[in-house]
Amino acid sequence: MKTTGAERGAFDFRRLVNHDDNIGQLLLITAAVFVAMAALSPEKFLRYYNFESISFTFPELGLLSIAIMVAMLTGGIDLSIIGIANLAGVLAGVLFHRLAPGASASLGLSAVAGGIALALAVGVVAGALNGLLIAKLRITPILATLGTSQVFTGLALVLTGGPAIVGFPAGWNFIGNGKIGGVAAPFVIFVALAAGVSFILSRTAFGAKLMLIGANAKAAVFAGLDTERVVFQSYVLTGVLASVAGLILSGRTNAAKSDYGASYLLEAVLIAVLGGTNPAGGRGAVLGVSIAVLALMLLSSGFQILRFSNFLIDFIWGGFLLLVIAINVTRNRQR
Amino acid sequence: MPISFLRRPEAIVVVVLAIAMIGIGVVNPAFWSLDNQFGLLRSNVVIGIMALGVLLVMISGGIDVSFPAFAVAAMYLTVKGMIQFDYTGVALPFFAATVIGLLLGGFNAFCIRAFRMIPLIVTLGTASVVRGLLLGLVGTSTINVDKMPPQLIDFGKTDLVNLTLADGSRYGLTAMILIYAALALAIHLALRYTLIGRSLYAFGGAPEAAARVGFDTRKTLFFAYCTAGALAGFAGLLHASMIWLANPRDFVGFELDVIAAVVLGGASIFGGKGSVPGTLLGVFLLVMIKNSLIIMHIDTTWQQVVVGLVIIGATTLTAWRDRKRVA
Numbered sequence A: 001m002k003t004t005g006a007e008r009g010a011f012d013f014r015r016l017v018n019h020d021d022n023i024g025q026l027l028l029i030t031a032a033v034f035v036a037m038a039a040l041s042p043e044k045f046l047r048y049y050n051f052e053s054i055s056f057t058f059p060e061l062g063l064l065s066i067a068i069m070v071a072m073l074t075g076g077i078d079l080s081i082i083g084i085a086n087l088a089g090v091l092a093g094v095l096f097h098r099l100a101p102g103a104s105a106s107l108g109l110s111a112v113a114g115g116i117a118l119a120l121a122v123g124v125v126a127g128a129l130n131g132l133l134i135a136k137l138r139i140t141p142i143l144a145t146l147g148t149s150q151v152f153t154g155l156a157l158v159l160t161g162g163p164a165i166v167g168f169p170a171g172w173n174f175i176g177n178g179k180i181g182g183v184a185a186p187f188v189i190f191v192a193l194a195a196g197v198s199f200i201l202s203r204t205a206f207g208a209k210l211m212l213i214g215a216n217a218k219a220a221v222f223a224g225l226d227t228e229r230v231v232f233q234s235y236v237l238t239g240v241l242a243s244v245a246g247l248i249l250s251g252r253t254n255a256a257k258s259d260y261g262a263s264y265l266l267e268a269v270l271i272a273v274l275g276g277t278n279p280a281g282g283r284g285a286v287l288g289v290s291i292a293v294l295a296l297m298l299l300s301s302g303f304q305i306l307r308f309s310n311f312l313i314d315f316i317w318g319g320f321l322l323l324v325i326a327i328n329v330t331r332n333r334q335r
Numbered sequence B: 001m002p003i004s005f006l007r008r009p010e011a012i013v014v015v016v017l018a019i020a021m022i023g024i025g026v027v028n029p030a031f032w033s034l035d036n037q038f039g040l041l042r043s044n045v046v047i048g049i050m051a052l053g054v055l056l057v058m059i060s061g062g063i064d065v066s067f068p069a070f071a072v073a074a075m076y077l078t079v080k081g082m083i084q085f086d087y088t089g090v091a092l093p094f095f096a097a098t099v100i101g102l103l104l105g106g107f108n109a110f111c112i113r114a115f116r117m118i119p120l121i122v123t124l125g126t127a128s129v130v131r132g133l134l135l136g137l138v139g140t141s142t143i144n145v146d147k148m149p150p151q152l153i154d155f156g157k158t159d160l161v162n163l164t165l166a167d168g169s170r171y172g173l174t175a176m177i178l179i180y181a182a183l184a185l186a187i188h189l190a191l192r193y194t195l196i197g198r199s200l201y202a203f204g205g206a207p208e209a210a211a212r213v214g215f216d217t218r219k220t221l222f223f224a225y226c227t228a229g230a231l232a233g234f235a236g237l238l239h240a241s242m243i244w245l246a247n248p249r250d251f252v253g254f255e256l257d258v259i260a261a262v263v264l265g266g267a268s269i270f271g272g273k274g275s276v277p278g279t280l281l282g283v284f285l286l287v288m289i290k291n292s293l294i295i296m297h298i299d300t301t302w303q304q305v306v307v308g309l310v311i312i313g314a315t316t317l318t319a320w321r322d323r324k325r326v327a
Helices: A007-017 A019-042 A048-072 A083-100 A111-135 A143-161 A171-177 A185-203 A206-214 A217-222 A227-253 A264-274 A286-305 A309-334 B001-005 B010-027 B034-059 B067-085 B091-115 B120-138 B150-157 B174-194 B195-205 B209-211 B217-243 B254-264 B276-294 B300-327
Strands: B159-164 B169-175
Touching: A019 A286, A048 A083, A048 A185, A048 A206, A048 A227, A048 A264, A048 A286, A083 A111, A083 A143, A083 A227, A083 A264, A083 B195, A083 B254, A111 A143, A111 A227, A111 A264, A111 B209, A143 B254, A143 B300, A171 A185, A171 A227, A185 A206, A185 A227, A185 A286, A185 B120, A206 A227, A206 B209, A206 B300, A217 A227, A264 A286, A264 A309, A264 B120, A286 A309, A309 B091, A309 B159, B010 B276, B034 B067, B034 B174, B034 B195, B034 B217, B034 B254, B034 B276, B067 B091, B067 B120, B067 B217, B067 B254, B091 B120, B091 B217, B150 B217, B169 B174, B174 B195, B174 B276, B195 B209, B195 B217, B254 B276, B276 B300
Parallel strands: none
Antiparallel strands: B159 B169
């Protein structure tokens, strides 16, 4: 049946909500968070500025969450995403300082392009290393990425010697702070990449293979899938997504450090699980994760407005993660 | 005899350890001084006790990244309590810290069992909950040496032997090494000769099979995580008494070192494998490598890279070993 774009969009949406009640539940949670926060502190929460600032800060976490979701699709996990992100930012910073010692902030667009290429290369190489360890050498993803995260973070520490690298060129800062047609540049990047990953996962052979391997690795091997290659590529994809997150983070803060965003790891795992990803593999969607990021960012901005202590927010995230797990279990049992 | 020794999983650690010791000794002969060796043994105690707990969890096929948070919570709460009540004993506080760790470990086991959730994700969550509560509600300030209960410090100061260096400064071998040895022996015997210990290997090797032959797998799981929590709680307070302060932000990232040590010692994350002697060797190797970077004149910023490479190297070897078994 042929449908017009608008009709199909509506059809898709209804099918999504009916078919996958996880998305519906997530939208409900997001709406509830929004209403609760708006009711608690309307004059501060419901300002345009608040939502604008969310659109600048959420892409980093969103990309990291999608990155960890991709790793979870095959039943793995990538604990090195924060290390990759920081190493990407730090290496770009080192490049800028080498190109123009003392005047790195005034470097032009060609240098920025070089920095972007370097940051992405970090993602590819780091992801390939993880993929090599996990797919070829058969090391458990937890241990392999635990080890590589130490190596990446450690290398960033060796390169910086401890303090943050500052003085990024203006073009680099645009990536984190600029606006494209009135929309936050990081947000534009996030939407583009999320759409790309969503396409890869749902419309390409690679995506279908990933899901199959995650759902039943043994069956995938017997079905003749090149499991090694697909898993390897999935970790490269995770690495690249993490490096883009690092690029945005260093652009937004105009600094790169070996231990930025340490709390992002737990949040990324939480968001991926909250967004309907099965950590045992085989299930997960970019849309669910994206909505989960939004819900969490609204919640977190509300907490900040309500002046919750950062430690209490840590507690809430951890508790939330356990709660989501518990809810998922009871729901699955009822079926 | 030599061949059967080489087949043992610990053999490779012994060989690596010997090579590393000779290498470090060549770079800086000060490595072999009694002073340095005593210092190394001292650094083994806290990480080693925690590693014994993680070993149990890993034999059961799980992983635990929450024990540093439990250790810090047990330590800080106990020291605060001692100051609050002007308590002068030492035994009861250590008991309390152990119980706090045990209960928190039980919570881990409950979540993993009831929600059938991957241990890594559950323990990430519980670690965040415990650290958040501790820093958010109990306090963020370090209890310094002037506020620490003196009995606790005296306990940590106990030495087995006390020697004097040529320049007159004194050094000794801490008596805490005896506690570590006793706990290691207890875990070793429990793993080898008790039903619950054997059930850990069975459960880690094949959970379904273990349940079918009649092991109470719920008990097995609780045993692993509760013991890991209890040992972490105990080690947390011991750490405070050995360094004379209680910092509620301590042990951040410590799980990596401990897990690295246990994996170095031959435990497999797939479960069913691992031994106490292997773990002791793994702990000693890791502590030695980390501590010796300084006497080998390598910049300390490299420490993290080295630990990471050690984890990768050890897991690669384990994976290679396990693959050969299958083939």
